[in-house]
Amino acid sequence: MSRRLFLLFLFASFMLIVYLSFPTNLYSKETEQPKKGGVYRKPLEFSPKILDPALSIDTYADTINQQIFDGLVQFDPDLNVIPSLAKSWNISPDGLTYTFFLREGVKFHNGREVTSKDFVYSFTRILNPEVRSSSFDFFTRILGAKEYIEGKSKEVKGLISQDKYTFKIILSEPYFPFITIMAMRGSKVVPREEVEKKGGDFGKSPVGTGPFKFVSMKEGEEIVLEANPDYFEGRPYLDRIIFKIFHGAPRERIFKEFLEGRLEESFIPPEEIENVIKEKKYLFLQKPILSLRFYGLNPAYKPMENKAFRKALNFAINKAYIVSEIHKNQFHLARGILPPGMPGYTTLKETHILITKILRENI
Template identity: 35%
Template sequence: MHHRMLHTFRRFGIGLTILILLHSCCGPDPYRDYFKYSEIADPKSLDPALSTDVFTAVKIAILYDNLVKFGVGSEILPSVARSWEISDDGTRYTFHLQSGFRFINGREITAEDVKYSFERVLNPATNSPMIWLFTPITGSDAYAEGKAADVSGLIVEDSLTLVIQLTSPFAPFLGFLAMPAAAIVAPEGVAAAGDRFSERPLGSGPWILEEWKHDNFLSFRPNTDYFFGAPKLKGFMVRIIPEVLTMAVEFESGNLDLMTVPTSEFIYWTHSNTWKPYIQKFDELAFYYLGLNCERKPFDNPRVREAASLAIDRDKIVDRILHGSAEVANGPIPPALPGHNFDRPVDPYDPERARQILIEEGYADGCEFELWADQDAGISQTLEAIQSYLNDAGFKARIIRNDWNMMRDAMRRGKTDAYWGNWWADYADAENFLAPLFQTNTAARRNRYSNPVVDTLIVAMQKTLNDSARAHLAMEIDSIIAIDRPYLFMWYPTTYTVVQPWVRNYQVHLMYNANKYSDVWFDRSGE
């Protein structure tokens, strides 16, 4: 059946079901004036200390505030801190807090609250996976190990002044403080809620949790006393819709105000005269990759890694499967960040050369390996294309689909030959695309790659405060990694979002936790 006709029939069937359900309900929509969008899964938690994924981070951003925040782009702006100074040697940060910045219970945020929030992440009892955010602070290790009553490098000078002393210069540190896990929580809220703090968050953000029906929706009401001004809408709602087609039908029916354009329907939406005026495009700080276990055969051999890279036609995948909604990647650092090497070519598609390398390395009869992927990731077509390219070049790749927890455990134990993954910026710095993934003994380094030269250069980049020198170091590290190929870098994604015609002042933000949705409003005068 022709794609457009099939598209119409499928939409008609789902749309009819939704229409019947709507007519079976009584009364007007109580959420009509709520800003509504959807995600495919529940957030794992609403506790900042446990925030490790994008779904959670978006909610943390609207419920809480940090000392500093990301702007529309990569800039870092004042938030709870109105200003700050950094010592010439880059080790001492002095933050001056806003007067009158209040939690939703009406109490003013103080420097003691900031100290408490950071120490709570470091406290083993919290079981936070985000301890690494605060390890640059003097005394953090002693506190985390139970050898000190507090973190000596968190110094409360007065109720509105906090000094943070680092053990050594760490250039990305300010970006760390804008991350979800560095959000400021009210100690009394944690004490009152106990292990249910995730369900009863007490922050200072523009929105207040109203209701959380797990695997259905989260609704929020406005914080009318928000420091930067009350939100302009009556509410905010995140609906949980796992199916992409259902999400698209709901958007077209007017039941969602914002949607990320699905890759599978990219042509339909971007070529629609109805929707084109309401689509925003932006290049993400992210990349997709095939991770290769550098300690496990066959990819402990760098020439076999090279062969795998030469076997894949990235251009065709981006063109045919992603419909051009990405840029082929030549390394880990996205083009928007200083340190990206615009001159280095991508590995060419050369299956004959790949096959010859495998023969030379003793794999004349084929090179077998398992390619792991999260079973919930909607990437079957992409994986099958990659598998086909690899097998045509002399590999024998077998795809293993498993739930994320099992896959993560296997990667952590070094039991995966190769795995499909992606990496999104936590802070807008090239270091975020290097240290967590390629520095020896870091938690996210699941491919067992280790290069002492890379380790030394990463430390130098972290301690260097000059932006130009840091960009040069980043490019040097990036070039080494591109040659070593611990990952097969696939593409840098571009996201397309579409809003309803009545939505006003929605703006795409570069960082996933930057948008607080407090300035969005509706104009329904044209209805």
């Protein structure tokens, strides 16, 4: 790597330069007003590895699983925790016991009603070492998890089916963010009979409670879902969703297929953004997501081992220019390693106070 290129990466970096992604998508004008029926074709840049919420490790699977599965609670657009299959819940004063009151009459896609025992099974499955769940660590604070994992108990003491529609979780110690874990990817309910019948193929033919049911998967090509007429919040407007897989193809190809009428939405290549906005032919959506991009420095090399030098680089860079001119406003300049909306995010005012303090210490 040339010295010039090396410095370019340095400059672009220590800002803790953290950029918050702003996915910039186009939608056909036909999708502007809701109407019943129709098929929505959505691009996926890569193929999901498995459609099992307990095993999911990629955002592509999450995109699909959000349509197939539900949990006790969910996030609203502002990342507040709101009801889902649990119509309400309470937390004991000591922060150890979470009691969830389930909606009655919610059905799995196979027609069976969901009960509290299904959550006991689903969460116990996550803690089963043989399953190797990607959500395993989030559930180890549940009372009795350690004994179950070590094979000293056949059940998890803190997972309790109090009655058909009351599910209780007892923690071994208070953990404030636990309610948010219940809204995350692994905390979805699955039907035991389907998991045991399909075994390792459950993630290729999943059954959940969500607004859409799994129909088919053409490996590496597309995944088809259809509307769930029995969904507890009502039947979706759409008849089907088809996820088209592009295997990491350039976004220009996805955009081309959108323009040719083979997709209902598309990413916009940076060089096309201004033209799209001017044309006003399509719906234009730009929204922040909890994603960070940054360049890191290696302090093992000179002059990066000098802390004052690294700070000087940080303040020397016109970060706003990088965001607006190089990335065409597809990113938002972050103020730290946590994006807005995530607990612990530092506000602009707090950042200004911190920068002022650093400058006083180093000038």
